[in-house]
Amino acid sequence: MRTTTTYDELVDVPTEVIVGLLHEHGERQLAEMRRQEERPSYRDLFLWRGVLDALAAAAAGERPDDPAVEAPRWLGGLVAARLDEAGRFSHRGGDFTTVRILERRGLVSPPHDDTYALALVGGLGGDPPTTPLRADPELLSTTIWRIFEVEGGGEVSLAAIDKYTSEDVSWATTVRVLIDSGDLDRDRVLDGCLAALDRDFGAFRAGWFSRLWVALTPSDDEAAVRQGALRSLLRSDVKPTVTLAVKELTRLATAGTLDADPTARALSAAVVSPVKGTAVAAVALLTRLHARGADVVPAASAALTHPHADVQRAAAILLQQAGAGDVVDEARDLLAPSVAVQVTTPVPRSAAGAQASLPVDAAEIPPLVALEGSDLTERLAGLLEDADDIPGIEMVLAGLASTGDPRPLEPLRARATKIARSAPREGTTTAWLRGQVARLILRSLGDDVAALPVSWDDETTTHTLPVRFLVGRLDEVADIAAGRRPARALLAAPEHATGWIDPGALVDRLLAAPDQVTTFDLVGALLRVHPEGRGEAVVRWAAGAGVPPDLDHVVRHALGAESAGRPRTSTRAWWVAAARSRSTTEIDPVLLEAGITGAGRAHPLDLRVTTAARSRTYQSFGNTSQTYVERSWSIEVVEPVARLVVDEPTGVRREKREWRTDALGELVGWIATIWPADAEHLLASLAGPVLDAAVGGEIEHDAGRVLAALGDHPGRLGHLAGVTLAAGLSAERPVDRVHAVDAVARLVGSGRLTWVQLAEGVTTLGVVATLTRLASSWADLASISPQASTFVVDTLTASLPHTDRTTTGMHAVLAVLEDELLRAGRPTPPDLQPWLREFAGTSKAARTAARLAAR
Incomplete structure (x- = not known):
């Protein structure tokens, strides 16, 4: 029996025939379910098969033994369940089209709510989808516009469906084809895209509407009449949406149709976008609006708070052009040193002595007492x-x-x-x-x-x-x-x-x-x-x-x-x-x-880390070759013990597999107190999560705990401690990097960690480190105190000569070094000069290296 039926095939079939067949085929399927001894949870599945069989039978000319007027009592609940499933799980199987047949024949009346709209997205079917849409006028006149209002989630959203669908049958292509044929109003689609982007949709799902807007290539006139909606998008939390809005408004400025004053006010949100390129473009647009007489001082002043030097520099120059140089001078402490020396009025250095070093917890830790x-x-x-x-x-x-x-x-x-x-x-x-x-x-x-x-x-x-x-x-x-x-x-x-x-x-x-x-x-x-x-x-x-x-x-x-x-x-x-x-x-x-030998017994703990990065190739979906870099680490034990003994907790053996398996959670803090004299013991057991946090892509639940315990540990810091801290500073998750920065700050402030130790750790981490993440951590650490800033400069001075100059993110690290040297009024360390002079080319890293070498 066929399982796909169209509405047109049933136009001439009396409703009582369809209803009678629904009763008969539904009972037939329930009997089959009982025969197969299936669980009651399969009831809806069998009933839906009965619905499909009944419609196919009606289209084929079959007639029921007993025509009926009232639909089966189970039909309304079944349709609600199928709509809910189609709105959550995508299979493009046409369930929604079947529901529409039942609805148009007056057999069910489901509410046209969010679930209904998502069921349309996930369960319309059709190849292409334009066929069932054009066959159902009500869908094109009312329901389809709801897809611009409902975000969806999981498997069912416009973005998720199109990601795993060939382009010729995607929703984006369907909408464009229907616009070109006159079935959908182009202006209403453009308005719907901007309205969707102004809702609180997630970045992935909002991206579908951005891409559709771009694919429709709105004319200058079409964008101009919607510039109010575009300005509203500047406040979005979705970074690509802000980028789109800035580009479109810049296009209108070029066309001479942009309203200057309201746009200048609205750009206050875009100039602090975390995406540097977007923020720079927003300041550039402000500069053009300043030439047209708009008041750009408030927005440009906000741009001075951006963390990136390029944004600060552009905003400061604009403020000076606008006669607000005093605003720049007042914000001197907020600016990157490389920007401050270029755009602010020089201030005599204070004769006051050096600031206090990083504070150390001076309060006595309350003694522990037995509880009763x-x-x-x-x-x-x-x-x-x-x-x-x-x-x-x-x-x-x-x-x-x-x-x-x-x-x-x-x-x-x-x-x-x-x-x-x-x-x-x-x-x-x-x-x-x-x-x-x-x-x-x-x-x-x-x-x-x-x-x-x-x-x-x-x-x-x-x-x-x-x-x-x-x-x-x-x-x-x-x-x-x-x-x-x-x-x-x-x-x-x-x-x-x-x-x-x-x-x-x-x-x-x-x-x-x-x-x-x-x-x-x-x-x-x-x-x-x-x-x-x-x-x-x-x-x-x-x-x-x-x-x-x-x-x-x-x-x-x-x-x-x-x-x-x-x-x-x-x-x-x-x-x-x-x-x-x-x-x-x-x-x-x-x-x-x-003869009781080995690490943690007769011999002290001496643990050495080695790292490697290898290019790997694999065949992806579509049989195309993809290359990625596999980063790995291993820990070598000097004089490992042959066998571990439970009452000798300091022993360390060479592990055949990865050193870390299960997360230990709260036990991490307790393990840290077993041997307070030696932090290497803690890391022999638990360095793995932190090292994996730097080289892998999965969440390492113990990484933050290990770094926090290491920062408070009173004992010896060996080679493994330095590498672990470096790995934490280069961790993928920002929260792990925060723990690492805090740990280093505490250890430096208490005099337990030297720049020599951390520089060795950074050098050992080598090719598996991510310089952009390290740069962020160095900047955060340096901002804590002058002592921490000096520590960062000394660590970079010792570690950078061991780093490949072409490594991605080199400019970010050099920019931190330049800022801290300028902040402290220090010249570039002589030991670093030869390495800096060997940079070649005109890249940002090369230009920054040249400035540092010239200081």
């Missing part, structure tokens, strides 16, 4: 809902361990059970710190709760090892709270949010209960011992009594004293922690002699 009773209950309740409170977790653990009392957890049992049973689901990280907190509560209350996976395959890798170690700490505290171990002061409880423990405090805790030491707690404590005050702590330790020999040797070694002891199998993890606490950069002779 209702305070513990309240804090844990909050952690069950949002585990991004690492100090809170540590205070809860300290409280549970010191009291050994699980009763404050009882009110949380039901909520913890629900969270634990839900398990990690879509939208949560695999390791899932909230789930770990819930498991802590239930195990502390005596319940038997299975361990949660730390990754999709639950494998222990360099990425997941710190998580397993932290889970080990949680399990030890749960054993204390459940009465399986005696209550005691938690050795690893940090005194501050950064993770540090005062050496004297650790000694006091150990001497209070030297026979109750557990492995994860002691390892965690040793790695957190602050380097200052260890000498005094050794003296206090030596005066203690009742300390087991193995523990005595380990603690002496960690605090930097001589020790005659040697590692045994049962104390191996203690010794590894003691060795890495003793020094982050030296090889430990005791472990080396004992």
